Amino acid sequence: MLDPWYVLSGIAVSAAVTWALRAAPFAMLAPLRHSTLLAYVGDRMPVGVMVILAAYTVHDTDLAALASVGPTVLALAVTIGLHLWRGRMTLSIFAGTAVYVAVTSAIGLSG
């Protein structure tokens, strides 16, 4: 059994670093709020950050194995296709995840 004080310290350290990263820039950015560079960066960042975060969540996918790439590509196609068609976030996310879980679980059972 893990020492509760160790677990608590670990959680506290991680939480403190996370909060510092989220809060500190507001103090530093205040004088820069009207800079044209920040406006330019802020305007282009959201799309790029989402693309990178999405890529990060699938970066363990083994590109050489069909059992690994297949479900990911299929589920991504369902998510993107449904979202472009209906534009409903909950529906797109649920359907894409359902397809992924169904296919990977089925592969796991047969393999």
Next chain:
Amino acid sequence: MQVMESAEVAGAREDARSEVAAGWRTVAPACVAVVPLGLALGVLVVQSGLAWWWAPVLGAVVFAGSMEFLLVGLLAATAPLAQIAVSTLLVNFRHVFYAITFPMHRVGGGWWRAYSTFALTDEAYALTATPDSAGWSRARIISIQAFFHVAWVLCVAIGAGLGSLIPPQVVGLDFAVTALFVVLGIEAYKVRRSVPVSVVALACAIVAALISPANMLLIAMGMFGVAIVCSYLVSVRRSRRA
């Protein structure tokens, strides 16, 4: 006078209520999307040998999804606190940039600001990364963050409670996070229709994954940031010449 004042108070309360409702409508899809992920984190906590109640504590106090998954592994392996600090710094460094567009100028009051910075998750950033958000009220912004916080802690707690009931053959629930970011990316694209930005971001992600899979997030975000600043400098020089 008395009557007018109470009518004003009632009106303000009505406004706040409709703003909280608007916040809920904005955040509801994200709350639904994290259900599988929260359940998965709860299951992981129990499977890692930690007491089940650490799961909601972790969810409530750290409140950074991808880091919490990593942290469970670090704690289970009794990693040194310094390593936990450095890992958190690398995984969550992207949050530094969220201050650029997050509508903090709409959140007045010290405690509200403290909570709002604490709860500035990827999802809170993504949901407010629209031009509209610059005019949102404090009630709407805080309710978006607080509803998401409560939903996350509930899902993690339920996951830890029911952990052993999910058959181990059911795998792949974590795809919900991928789907969430993909959908949020499409929504962000609708605001700023720029194919080059998406292509450059994807290229950064692929190059970073090839350089170092473990530090992919930090390298990709860094390269993407440098690329945007370079393109800004080019556009400034071009407009000066014209």
